[in-house]
Each structure stands twice: as structure tokens, then as C-alpha cells.
Amino acid sequence: MAYPRPFRAPMITKIIQNLFGKTGQGSKARFGKRRVIAASTHGIDPDLVDERAWNVVRTLQERGFQAYIVGGAVRDLLVGLKPKDFDVATDATPEEVKACFRRAFIIGRRFRIVHVVHGRGRDHEVIEVSTFRAHLDSNDAEQVSGNERTSKKALSNMTHAVDASGRVLRDNVWGPQDEDATRRDFTVNAMYYDPSVGEVIDYHHGFEDAAKRVIRMIGEPAARYREDPVRIIRAVRFAAKLSSLGFKLEPRTAKPLKAMMDLLADVPQSRLFDEMLKLLQTGHALASIEQLKQLGLAKGIYPLLDVVVERADTPFVKVALQDTDRRVGEGKPVAPSFLLACVLWADVREGWQARTGQMAVFPALQEAIEEVFNARIGDVSGRGKLAGDMREIWTMQPRFEKRTGSAPFGLVEQARFRAGFDFMCLRAEVGEVEVELADWWEDFSLADDDSRVALLQAVKPSPRAVRADGDVRKRPRRRRKPVGDKPPASDPTNP
Ligand code: ATP
Ligand code: MG
Numbered sequence: 001m002a003y004p005r006p007f008r009a010p011m012i013t014k015i016i017q018n019l020f021g022k023t024g025q026g027s028k029a030r031f032g033k034r035r036v037i038a039a040s041t042h043g044i045d046p047d048l049v050d051e052r053a054w055n056v057v058r059t060l061q062e063r064g065f066q067a068y069i070v071g072g073a074v075r076d077l078l079v080g081l082k083p084k085d086f087d088v089a090t091d092a093t094p095e096e097v098k099a100c101f102r103r104a105f106i107i108g109r110r111f112r113i114v115h116v117v118h119g120r121g122r123d124h125e126v127i128e129v130s131t132f133r134a135h136l137d138s139n140d141a142e143q144v145s146g147n148e149r150t151s152k153k154a155l156s157n158m159t160h161a162v163d164a165s166g167r168v169l170r171d172n173v174w175g176p177q178d179e180d181a182t183r184r185d186f187t188v189n190a191m192y193y194d195p196s197v198g199e200v201i202d203y204h205h206g207f208e209d210a211a212k213r214v215i216r217m218i219g220e221p222a223a224r225y226r227e228d229p230v231r232i233i234r235a236v237r238f239a240a241k242l243s244s245l246g247f248k249l250e251p252r253t254a255k256p257l258k259a260m261m262d263l264l265a266d267v268p269q270s271r272l273f274d275e276m277l278k279l280l281q282t283g284h285a286l287a288s289i290e291q292l293k294q295l296g297l298a299k300g301i302y303p304l305l306d307v308v309v310e311r312a313d314t315p316f317v318k319v320a321l322q323d324t325d326r327r328v329g330e331g332k333p334v335a336p337s338f339l340l341a342c343v344l345w346a347d348v349r350e351g352w353q354a355r356t357g358q359m360a361v362f363p364a365l366q367e368a369i370e371e372v373f374n375a376r377i378g379d380v381s382g383r384g385k386l387a388g389d390m391r392e393i394w395t396m397q398p399r400f401e402k403r404t405g406s407a408p409f410g411l412v413e414q415a416r417f418r419a420g421f422d423f424m425c426l427r428a429e430v431g432e433v434e435v436e437l438a439d440w441w442e443d444f445s446l447a448d449d450d451s452r453v454a455l456l457q458a459v460k461p462s463p464r465a466v467r468a469d470g471d472v473r474k475r476p477r478r479r480r481k482p483v484g485d486k487p488p489a490s491d492p493t494n495p
Contacts, residue, residue, distance in 0.1 A: 031178040032203030039198035052118040053086030065092040068192035134175025166226040216250040229263035233275040240287035258296040283328030285321040315430040337389035396420030
């Protein structure tokens with residue numbers, strides 16, 4: 001059964017548009033010429049398409065809509081990478097998409113899309129479905145005062161809106177596929193793949209750019225960064241992600257990046273925070289930092305990211321970043337709280353150490369943590385879970401030193417034990433605590449109750465065990481050679 005299509009300009013509109021050249025030959029050329037690339041040319045293996053994404057495409061097509069795998073997944077399949085996620089683009093409106101699936105939710109204001117949800121719990125998978133957008137001509141869009149951060153209310157009924165600088169504040173006017181392709185960011189991100197017939201549709205020579213290993217902005221780069229300054233960070237991300245395959249930013253695309261960085265000041269902090277995490281937690285953290293430095297963007301994108309870049313070469317942060325990249329590469333989960341706890345650990349340690357001797361171990365640590373939260377992450381403190389998890393990782397650290405009585409049994413049962421333990425292992429890797437301590441906890445966590453008792457009994461007196469006579473005995477440390485900087489002489493975790 002054929003369902004009505006969403007984008008059907010009335011005849012009279014078409015005649016007027018043709019008269020004024022809106023969708024006439026001239027502007028068609030501007031949107032790029034549609035090219036169909038056959039399976040025998042592009043060589044994408046349809047079996048590599050995620051089954052759930054394929055299912056979404058098939059369902060929409062069966063209802064009479066156009067539907068394609070789009071964006072990064074096509075790019076990645078084309079260059080032999082495993083796509084991180086599969087996005088779908090269609091000519092069905094969000095409401096029409098929602099009506100096709102049992103569990104589908106319309107989300108977003110600035111850019112309305114549909115989340116089609118498959119599965120439940122940990123295994124659930126979201127396929128993002130976006131409706132083809134019309135080309136956005138800043139002159140036609142409603143212009144509002146204010147910016148992305150301040151004008152939510154004023155924008156509530158608008159579908160196409162920009163601010164005075166050309167920044168897109170609302171992008172919810174549906175259009176044909178060629179216009180949709182033109183408002184995507186890079187040519188390699190603007191291809192559509194129809195797995196049912198095996199064809200790739202390409203309007204901007206993304207196929208050739210993929211072969212040439214070029215990341216090229218569609219249209220005039222500076223104008224595109226003004227429309228959405230987050231594209232500055234996306235340019236860095238793709239340059240990093242694809243660098244191992246030899247991809248480079250095209251010089252015209254790279255040139256305005258530094259000069260336009262100031263535009264990021266008006267982007268909501270939450271969006272910047274999310275983009276920062278994409279730089280750091282998608283398996284290319286070290287490459288992203290390298291790109292930021294090379295492109296002259298090491299400072300100024302987001303305060304917390306500045307700290308990461310600044311500390312990327314310190315031993316502890318370096319192993320944390322390497323470890324994050326390795327985990328993502330192995331398909332293991334990574335938590336932002338863990339990486340941020342690593343990045344800000346130097347501050348916590350410093351504050352903690354400064355208080356040692358003046359107050360008890362735990363209150364000293366708590367105070368130091370508060371200080372760090374206030375100074376460094378006030379802007380994300382609303383993210384309760386993130387902050388809570390960071391706190392837990394840090395406050396667990398002195399508890400690893402206590403290997404007597406029932407304390408270790410309680411610690412190992414904590415929900416966040418694994419994160420705290422992994423953190424301690426990284427500390428051991430840089431010589432901040434003894435490797436023996438990390439090994440012991442690994443054994444303890446894996447042992448049964450009887451073996452745990454035996455492990456506890458086998459613990460040698462702790463380095464500065466307080467003897468019954470009150471004398472503090474110091475055991476010489478069998479510390480592994482630190483990777484770089486020496487840890488402070490008096491280690492606050494061993495007060
Ligand atoms: P990744 O592999 O990291 O998922 P991606 O290219 O799929 O990369 P997404 O953020 O998932 O990136 O976005 C999907 C697609 O949507 C992009 O490939 C691009 O075509 C388009 N897109 C996303 N964000 C923007 C933006 N800010 N401006 C223009 N197009 C965008
Ligand atoms: Mg994607």
C-alpha cells in the first residue's frame with residue numbers, strides 16, 4: 001500500500017519556484033548532481049549492515065517511503081571500518097516514522113528526529129531516523145535575536161531559524177534528498193546507501209573523496225562553521241578518527257577552523273560537553289589530541305578539554321587515554337566518569353596532600369574533591385550521576401590500602417568497585433601505588449570466601465602500619481619504576 005509522501009510542493013509553488021529559479025536548473029546544480037554508484041563499484045558488503053537498521057529501512061520502504069542508511073555508516077563501510085552506529089534518512093516525516101514502529105520516539109527541538117528502539121536493557125539499540133531536510137537559505141529562514149543558548153522560547157513555533165551570525169537555531173523544514181545531502185557536513189558523510197538494491201547515492205563526490213582520503217566540507221567552509229560551530233569539533237573528530245587510514249582535512253576546510261573557534265562560546269555547554277566526550281571516548285582520544293594540537297585548537301574549545309590536552313602527556317593521563325582507546329577498540333564499554341576522574345586526579349591529590357596532617361584522611365579527601373568540583377566542573381555538576389561516579393572512584397582509593405578485618409569484603413561488593421579498582425591499577429601502572437596492591441585486589445575480587453580469608457592473612461604489614469606500641473614502621477617500597485614524573489614524596493594515599 002502506498003502511503004502519501006510528506007514533501008509534495010503544490011503545483012503553483014513549483015511554478016513560482018521555477019520562475020524564480022529556486023529549484024530550477026541553476027540551483028539544482030548547487031545541490032549537486034545525483035549519481036548512483038553500483039554495488040560492483042563501491043563494493044560494500046550488505047551483510048555488514050546492522051540488522052536492526054536494515055529492518056528500519058525495509059519497514060519504511062514497504063510503507064512507500066524512501067529510506068537509506070546515511071552518513072557515517074556509509075563512509076565507514078566504504079573505507080572498511082566497522083560503523084559505530086547506523087543512521088537512517090527518509091522522506092517520511094517524524095510523525096509518519098513514529099507511526100511505522102511500535103517503540104519510536106520523536107526527540108530534539110533544534111533538529112527533530114525519531115529514535116526507533118530495538119531490544120531492552122543493556123542490549124537495547126537505538127536507530128536514529130531523520131527526515132530529509134530542505135536546503136537552508138539563511139535569507140529565507142526567520143532571523144531571531146539571541147543565540148543557540150538564549151532563545152528557546154522565541155523559537156518554539158519556528159521550523160527554520162537562524163541568528164544574526166547565520167547560526168542555525170531550528171532546522172525542521174522537510175525537503176528532497178538532494179537538499180538534504182547539501183546540508184550535511186562533509187562530502188564523505190553525505191552518501192546514502194540502499195541495502196535493498198545495493199546502490200550508493202552521492203551528490204557531492206563523497207565517493208571520490210573517500211578514495212582520495214580527503215575530508216571536505218560541503219559548500220563554503222566558513223559559512224558552514226557559522227551555521228553550526230560544532231562542525232569545528234566534528235572536523236577534528238573525523239580527522240582523528242580517519243587519520244590512521246590516511247585521511248586529511250582538505251586545506252580549505254581546515255583553514256578557517258582556528259579563526260572561527262570563538263563561535264563556540266555561544267554553543268550550549270551540554271552540547272560542547274557531549275562533543276568533547278565523542279573526541280575522547282570513541283577510540284581516538286590520542287589522535288584527537290594530536291589533531292587539536294596540529295590545528296591550533298589545543299586551547300579554547302571547552303575548559304575541561306583544555307585540561308585534558310594540557311595533561312595528555314603526563315604519565316597518568318596518558319595511560320588513561322591509551323587505556324580508553326584500547327578498550328573502545330576491543331568493544332568494551334567506557335565511562336566518562338572514569339576518564340574525567342583520571343584527568344582531574346592530579347588536582348584531587350594535590351588538595352588532599354595539602355590537607356594531610358591537618359585533618360583525617362577521609363575528610364581531607366572529601367574537601368579536596370569538593371574543591372576540584374567547584375574549580376573545574378561547575379558547568380557539568382548538574383550531571384548528577386557523572387559527578388557521583390567520579391566521587392566514588394576517588395573516595396575508594398584510600399580504602400584499597402586497608403587490607404584488614406571486614407573492610408575489603410565490603411569494598412569488593414560495592415557497585416562501582418570495578419571502576420575504582422581499574423583506576424587503582426592505572427595508578428599502579430605509573431608507580432603511584434605498588435603493583436603488588438593491584439595484584440592482590442585482583443586476586444581478592446576473583447576469590448571465594450575461604451580464599452579471601454587466606455589472602456587477608458597473607459597480607460604483609462602495610463607500608464606504614466601502626467604497631468601496638470604506637471611506632472610507625474615503614475617498609476621499603478618495592479615500587480615499579482615510574483613511567484615519568486615522580487609522584488609526590490609523601491603520598492597522600494598512604495598517609
Ligand atoms: P560517527 O561515526 O561518529 O557516528 P557520523 O558521521 O555518523 O560519525 P553522526 O553524528 O552520527 O556522525 O551524524 C550522522 C550524520 O548526520 C553525519 O554523517 C552527517 O551527515 C550528519 N550530521 C550530523 N551532525 C551534523 C552537523 N552538525 N552538521 C551537518 N551534518 C551533520
Ligand atoms: Mg553516526
